[in-house]
Amino acid sequence: MNHARHARAEQLIAEERVEGISQAEREWLAAHLQECAPCTDLARQTDQALRLMRAAAIPFPSGLASRTQFRVRLRAQELRERKPKRRALWLTCAVSWIFGVASAPYVWSLFEWFGQHTGAPKLVWELAFGLWWTLPALFVVAVLLMERVRQGDEPAWMRQDR
Ligand SMILES: [Zn+2]
Numbered sequence: 001m002n003h004a005r006h007a008r009a010e011q012l013i014a015e016e017r018v019e020g021i022s023q024a025e026r027e028w029l030a031a032h033l034q035e036c037a038p039c040t041d042l043a044r045q046t047d048q049a050l051r052l053m054r055a056a057a058i059p060f061p062s063g064l065a066s067r068t069q070f071r072v073r074l075r076a077q078e079l080r081e082r083k084p085k086r087r088a089l090w091l092t093c094a095v096s097w098i099f100g101v102a103s104a105p106y107v108w109s110l111f112e113w114f115g116q117h118t119g120a121p122k123l124v125w126e127l128a129f130g131l132w133w134t135l136p137a138l139f140v141v142a143v144l145l146m147e148r149v150r151q152g153d154e155p156a157w158m159r160q161d162r
Pocket of ligand 1: 039
């Protein structure tokens with residue numbers, strides 16, 4: 001018996017319990033389990049693990065369990081959605097700062113040139129140069145404030161135990 005057959009059996013054992021498998025696949029798996037002790041063991045262990053997981057969920061009153069699950073799912077979804085965004089935000093920020101440092105001499109001479117050609121006071125284009133530098137920080141502050149506002153929109157029942 002080759003390795004691929006065991007691998008297929010292993011996959012079918014998992015799929016059968018999660019999403020279901022076709023009649024042909026079920027027949028193939030049954031035939032394989034009859035002649036393969038390791039895969040039969042795996043199927044039994046999988047069933048046991050699933051039974052334990054279900055048994056562990058029983059002590060909750062059904063309403064509480066589903067409400068808890070709902071909140072856990074919601075929270076997980078919230079974290080999933082927020083985390084990559086936060087990471088992308090810092091990455092964008094880091095890149096723009098690095099770009100800012102690298103381009104600073106050019107930007108400085110650009111502002112200097114602008115100042116000389118428009119006759120603007122030195123203080124004005126120096127200030128403009130400073131503002132150019134604070135743009136990424138202002139961007140971050142704006143995004144964080146937006147997130148704070150969105151958190152405030154949550155219904156009261158979700159905030160009650162925070
Ligand atoms: Zn096998």
